[in-house]
Amino acid sequence: MQQVGICGSDVHFWQDGLIGDFVVKKPMILGHEGSETVSKHGDGVTTLKVGDRVVIEPGVPCRRCKYCKTGRYNLCNDCVFCATPPYDGNLSRYFVHAADFCLKLPDHVSCEEGAMLESLSVSVHACNRGGVKRGNKVLILGSDIDDSRLEIGKTLGPTYTLKVTSRDHQVVAKQVEDIMGTRLRSPLSEAGHRPV
Structure with missing residues (x-):
């Protein structure tokens, strides 16, 4: 190999x-x-x-x-x-x-x-x-994002980044909607780790 x-x-x-x-x-x-x-x-x-x-x-x-x-x-x-x-x-x-x-x-x-x-x-x-097409807005979520990883992520071309600090899901949803300018219409989910 x-x-x-x-x-x-x-x-x-x-x-x-x-x-x-x-x-x-x-x-x-x-x-x-x-x-x-x-x-x-x-x-x-x-x-x-x-x-x-x-x-x-x-x-x-x-x-x-x-x-x-x-x-x-x-x-x-x-x-x-x-x-x-x-x-x-x-x-x-x-x-x-x-x-x-x-x-x-x-x-x-x-x-x-x-x-x-x-x-x-x-x-x-x-x-x-x-059904994701060129020009669509997409949201990519990750876990365990520390500041150094977020800085690396910023170099890869996203329009916006957000480090979530609130545990209130409604606060986070509002932050995401404000950045995206809309509510998410077609969520895709991938869970790479079993719940802890």
Whole structure:
């Protein structure tokens, strides 16, 4: 593997030993956001050659269920997903993966950038599902934002930032509405951590 991102799920498995029903029962290699250079491939592989730089799609579905047959293989119940017990991840020197779930990287995309494509695709999918279009106002929320993280965030191009200090949800809603100039119409929610 050339580059592997560290996802929140990796941290959960490392720190907590589980995510929902997926429980770590034996030592496990983490990592599912990866890019690599093909060093070897099976005899039947015709789409890749040694030296190709690829990003891996971390879940390999069964290819037989109703979801797979309708192109919604991300919903496959029999998906083998990197770094999800009992399967090892790709934070390793070498990793064997299905060729049809290895996507060639264009020359202008580095392996480091390629490793982030899986997490980017989740955000793009959420925006597509939510109907987000160019020019829409969007609100991005995060937790545990200290001043240094907020300063880094400001360099990434937001129009406004807000560090919430009130625990009164109506006060916070009013602050957000004042900044946005409107009420939120299509909330999308992603919770990356179990409640504490």
